[in-house]
Amino acid sequence: MPEGSLTWRPLTSGDARASADLLNTIETVDKIGENYTEEDTLQELIDPYADLERASLAAFDGDVLVGYMKIRHKPVVAEVHRVFLDGGVHPGYRGRGVGATLVEAGVAAAKVVHARHHPARKLVVDVHKAEHIAGVAELVRSRGFAPVRYFQRMEHPLGDAIGAVPIPAGLAVEPWSARNDEDFRLVRNESYRDYWGAGPMPVDSWRNKITNQTFRPEVSFLLRDEATGAPAGMLVTMSWEADTAATGVRDAHFMLIGTLRGYRNRGVASALMGHALRAAAGQGYGRASLNVDSANPVGGFGIFDKAGFTPKLRYVRWALEV
Template sequence: MYEEPTSLTWRPLTRGDAKVSADLLNAIETVDEIGENYTEEDTLQELIDPYADLERGSLAAFDGDVMVGYMKVRYKPSAEEVHRVFLDGGVHPDHRRRGVGTVLVEAGVAAAKVLHALHHPTRKLVVDVHKGEHIAGVADLVGSRGFTPVRYYQRMEHPLDGALGDAAIPDGLRVEPWSEQNDEDFRLIRNESYEDHWGAVPMPVDLWQNKITNQTFQPSVSFLLRDVANGAPVGMLVTMCWEADTVATGVRDAHFMLIGTLRGYRNRGAAGALIGHALRAAADQGYHRASLSVDSANPFGAFGIFEKAGFTPKMRYVRWALEA
């Protein structure tokens, strides 16, 4: 059983912790340099996640009024054979190597077991941690608690100040921007196109609204592909942008959060054309760079599609997993 360092105050996170959470994450960014900066609104969005049970599934450490560490677990809305609970957290640089991280990881695994028993007790439980490969101490910490690396993800970037290549949409398809009227088409295409993506489960409406169409969503750089013959949606690309990152770096980044095409429309140039269209739209709207994240073991050639579109690898992330 873990022991909480007695010099700190420990309690679950609440929705009132948005400001101190943002302060902690921004302090972490000064050392870890993963390119993530936060506003109070950003962290509030994570605290109101409908699949984050803060009372049962979070813990924060405070030194006076300053949050110096936290963990939060998020269970899945659905699960088939395996229920993958996501464990996130961090420790302030000034409080590392004092046992805080160990407490948080062990508390996170314990909380994952509680939420798993409540929501998907007949499934196999796996706890996932996703962190930048370069962050000091992470491998030792999670490795010592039984986590092993199971997947790698690559952040890729594309500057928007040069040639952007061809953006022609293949014959038989047409592209349209996001609107309130086609939002549900975007969600349904995401769910169907991600059925064969490792670890993915369908996003219900409440999670879609929390994670996708929130304050970081960029509707004017988000596009839907339709089949001209029958009007059916067949592909989508969703773009997000974090204002805190722009303020911190001076770089306005169009992050392609979701890219998907239905199985029957793959290998026809649809994804590449959708990416090219979005790159041009982002450049025309004053973005300096586009970015995305890709599973290094993606079986559908996504890495090659992104390279062909002009994206280059910049940072690798590790997905650590524990069969609990």
């Protein structure tokens, strides 16, 4: 353990306020565009696939949370079980060994949850961080992690000049509703089969990660085949009130964009983005954003460039094969 009088224990759902305070303090230095309310951090702490008792660790200086790590395991895997190691350290406590302790504890915890859920599969521990954050690369490299993937945050300013994009012939657009929610989830799971590192989202994960307090149903759309009634593609938008309060900009973040294989190369994703951009602009959003894999198998940056998005921030996915 690093020197000092820190108290170490697992995270609990009661740490939501302290977690939000820590993450917002981290944002003032790292500037990755992520701000949190207590409700936002609580949603992460009650994730059904985050085993806080067995796979989290928090460092406190008195009542102040100064560092944490937590592991999220996958409910369903194929050959490889990729667990996600998330964490952060208060800027005033960096360089004291807190981060090293948390990473080492995270790898150990990943082995524990892996043994409980998918012991017959190969284990890989993933860390996802913005490329510019000082010290991250050195820390994770020293623990055996290697960069395996890059992602870009892309942004699109919104205003009055958002052009119309035609809906492909034979398809109709409809907004999210409780009635078609399961179609959205179906399209996500089927279309993301081709995406690196993605696995199916069970209903409990969908409700925790997608249709929570940050979900914006009025800017989330489904395209449906008029002849068969089958869903063809979907776009899910989310927005964080804490980001708006911190920046003064309402951001419509296109969290999920997916097209079923049989409807690809027909302009489905472009139509969904165009429709969502116009809806967001009409509802007073000042910007749209999305994250894209550098090796996206269904279009990469081209479709987003064409829609008017430009790269703003790069992330690195670090991986450790255990």
